[in-house]
Amino acid sequence: MEFNLITKEGFSVVELSGDVDLSCSAAARETILRSLASGQPTLVDLSAVTYIDSSGVASLVEGYQVARRKHLEFGLLKVSEAVRSVLELAHLDRVFKIHDSLEDRLAQG
Amino acid sequence: MTGTARVTHTGARGQSVESPALALLEDVNRDLASSFDLDETLQRTMDRVMQHLHVEAASIFLQDEQDHTLVCQRSTGPVDVTGTRVGPGEGIVGLVVATGQAIMVEDAQHHPGFAPQVDTRSGLITRSLLCVPLQTRGTCLGALELINRLGDDGPFTPADLDLASAVAAAAALAIQNMRMVRELLEQERVRKEIELARDIQLSLLPAPNPGLAVTGFNLPARRVSGDFYDFQRRPDGRVHVSVADVAGKGMDAALLMTRTISLLRCLSKAVPDPSSLLEQINAELYETVSRGLFVTLLAGILDPDTGELVYANAGHHPPLLRLGPGRYECLSVQAPPLGVLPVLGVPNQRLSLARGPCYFYTDGVTEARDGSGAPLGVGGLLDLLEQVEPLPLSERLPTLVEALRVQQRRFHDDLTLLGLAPEVFDEPLLALEFQAEPRRLKTLRRELSLALHAQKLSAKGRESFIVAVNEACMNIMQHAYGHSRPGMINLDLRRIGDRLDLLIVDHAPPVDHQRIGPRDLADLRPGGLGTHFIQSAVDEWQYGHLAEARGNTLRMRKKLEED
Structure with a gap:
């Protein structure tokens, strides 16, 4: 499983999709860390994620921590319902900056 | 001279x-x-x-x-x-x-x-x-x-x-x-008294009752026994069951056993809750028992209609619960024996016998030695239980003891067995066996979702239950099998009464479950969320081990919504 990493409007966007579980969370983590290593502010697009487990959530948490150390922006885009309920369960819905869309983020300036 | x-x-x-x-x-x-x-x-x-x-x-x-x-x-x-x-x-x-x-x-x-x-x-x-x-x-x-x-x-x-x-x-x-x-007359008098004591002890054991789904077997090493088993039907249809072993096997042990039986029979009428029952018996014995004597006691209350057993264990061998062919769970000891501490602190434990029978035993069984002096052990007992499994419940225990005799084993200690087998074996909602590999998780979630479809759960309840099961299986893959070759995972989901009852079994080396607990969520770090997800999703969850270190178990129970 490979995930897309694209650049849009000065942001590096990681596009996760499908079931982000133990079978592919290592690839998700690797893509997120690669994005941050390039020094770009990073947004993780979760609109196409149908399921996320704790290993998938862990890769998001790790991205958040690495970005903070590097003083880089890190946020989530278009969080699907499946992902939102898991983030709530882990009390992480208020930790991450969550945007409805890239435009929404850009509008904030 | x-x-x-x-x-x-x-x-x-x-x-x-x-x-x-x-x-x-x-x-x-x-x-x-x-x-x-x-x-x-x-x-x-x-x-x-x-x-x-x-x-x-x-x-x-x-x-x-x-x-x-x-x-x-x-x-x-x-x-x-x-x-x-x-x-x-x-x-x-x-x-x-x-x-x-x-x-x-x-x-x-x-x-x-x-x-x-x-x-x-x-x-x-x-x-x-x-x-x-x-x-x-x-x-x-x-x-x-x-x-x-x-x-x-x-x-x-x-x-x-x-x-x-x-x-x-x-x-x-x-x-x-x-x-x-x-001297001979005196010996004869003592012999007659012991015979009388044996008769009294035998009369205290319950008569066989095929209607109760419970059967017992006792064989004293000497004329009188320090072991004991009991089953008594309550007016509400539930059945009190117990097995006990007094340290020692002579007349003093037999007398203490008789006292324990009397307390048990008397108090259990008013105190159905096993944990409270054991605390009360302990308080009585602690006051009076001396000279290093103590009693191990396993007492429970069985609902023969649902197959649910609530029990408390004071220092006795863990019950052996059959989960499937050759798979027995061994539920660990939770408190010290009776008569040692003023307060036991013994919790109630809950077991479902919907998947198979449960056996209580005393160490006279596992310590029965063959000609070379090797004890039977728990492994040997499991093999024999498996052999007698096809027989009707009432024939299993006598057949098992006969097999020990055929093996020419010597009985050094009193030997007692109790078998519980209510006939509530409904078909599982879902029974899966799969390799502990991450790529299997998606199928697992899909199968689970289908099995839960007709069950009375909210959408959120169903979703969180699937998350919990997924996390549990992930834990097995990541931690129980770890870096070793992944073995199998067995999953068995049933509806028992008003609850969903899920059992997950792996065949990895024993995991120290004391070290597994939900993490503090304020401590923001990757990983360690799985147990928290499980805890949030179900009403009860419990780790255990298969007997003889043959694997690990996890049970989850979730109450269904009312009609």
């Missing part, structure tokens, strides 16, 4: 053996051999000897079996000295008993061993004296003492010594025989 044989050939002063001496010996022997009243016979023997030898006084001293002093058992003469005690080795009597040698003196007052205090007490002046030991089979039981030969016959003669010795030998044998008879 005194001789005894010559008396039949030569009498005193060269008289023929057709003398009264032989007649006397015949009379004495006949009397001693036929009488059951030893004291009276000894008295008659003494009287006869006195008459024959013309002596002033005679007495028989016997050694006290406890303190070894010599007590005058019988006396004849001007003064009764019956009951007089002489210390070991004291006086001429003491000397004779200590050495086993007869003493014959003309003037006792000048004998170095003479103790004048008896004379002082009795008022009799001892002059001539003949004292012979009462000996049999090398043991000296006491002595026969003859004092003051009367008239013109002069002092005691060697022939007198021979005659007295022969009489003493016959008396000693009679005394010894009488003691043995008394």
